[in-house]
Amino acid sequence: MTEIEQQLLRVYDADYARSYDERFIANAHYRVKTEFETETLRRLLATCRPWLDVACGTGWFLSRFPDVPRTGLDLSPAMLEIARRANPHDAELRQGSFLDPIPEWSGRYGLVSCMWYSYGYASSIGALRSLVANLACWTADDGACFVPICDPENLGRGIRVPFRRRMSGYPPAPLFITSVTWTWDEGDGRLHPDMVAPPVEAMVALFDEHFREVEVVRYPAFHWWTRRCRKALIARGKRRA
Numbered sequence: 001m002t003e004i005e006q007q008l009l010r011v012y013d014a015d016y017a018r019s020y021d022e023r024f025i026a027n028a029h030y031r032v033k034t035e036f037e038t039e040t041l042r043r044l045l046a047t048c049r050p051w052l053d054v055a056c057g058t059g060w061f062l063s064r065f066p067d068v069p070r071t072g073l074d075l076s077p078a079m080l081e082i083a084r085r086a087n088p089h090d091a092e093l094r095q096g097s098f099l100d101p102i103p104e105w106s107g108r109y110g111l112v113s114c115m116w117y118s119y120g121y122a123s124s125i126g127a128l129r130s131l132v133a134n135l136a137c138w139t140a141d142d143g144a145c146f147v148p149i150c151d152p153e154n155l156g157r158g159i160r161v162p163f164r165r166r167m168s169g170y171p172p173a174p175l176f177i178t179s180v181t182w183t184w185d186e187g188d189g190r191l192h193p194d195m196v197a198p199p200v201e202a203m204v205a206l207f208d209e210h211f212r213e214v215e216v217v218r219y220p221a222f223h224w225w226t227r228r229c230r231k232a233l234i235a236r237g238k239r240r241a
């Protein structure tokens with residue numbers, strides 16, 4: 001297991017897993033986000049099945065759709081333990097890293113999701129590229145991928161990171177800012193270090209390598225005073241490998 005994975009398991013332990021839904025899903029602060037994602041999943045699942053939720057965590061979203069054939073993948077045994085209790089009967093729940101290939105899942109899922117900025121744990125753009133390749137590989141040819149995006153402008157007030165800049169220097173060549181990294185220190189010894197957050201245009205470019213259509217959907221405003229809405233990607237029409 002890599003150092004990054006060991007660090008992740010120290011954060012996502014049994015205590016964290018027990019309080020996760022209350023803090024990050026059911027909490028009033030995240031009501032708009034949770035409702036929008038649940039409704040978007042409902043809309044996609046009407047035609048795109050079966051469903052694979054990558055980095056499924058406690059399986060809260062999976063548990064909203066008991067009639068859908070569904071699979072969850074997560075690295076943390078503690079999070080999966082809660083997911084098993086939330087999805088007691090029919091969901092397939094598997095422990096493993098989203099960076100590893102799983103050849104038997106190739107083209108198997110009508111919908112593949114990866115939510116709550118989990119892709120940031122890839123920790124480098126090279127690793128994120130492998131994760132996106134896995135998401136695309138596991139999606140059926142006529143399926144869809146749903147990935148809420150951690151655009152830098154949603155991390156903090158006023159952070160605006162352009163993806164492509166025309167350089168005025170020499171030689172005159174375009175410059176691409178492919179990511180910022182961020183660390184979240186929860187203050188109780190739990191640290192989420194060096195999470196990657198490519199600007200939304202960079203995320204679109206990563207998915208565009210695998211899908212013909214990459215749509216950016218915007219959430220309703222999180223608070224009435226902000227216009228920095230959260231965003232998500234919906235990718236469809238898998239390109240031939």
Ligand SMILES: C[S@@+](CC[C@H](N)C(=O)[O-])C[C@H]1O[C@@H](n2cnc3c(N)ncnc32)[C@H](O)[C@@H]1O
Binds near residue numbers: 025058060098114118
């Ligand atoms: C912020 S939680 C999101 C959980 C869930 N998707 C949600 O929307 O509530 C991040 C999850 O990503 C998982 N994770 C992080 N790195 C992973 C990896 N390399 N492979 C699989 N899961 C990973 C963690 O264990 C954790 O459950």
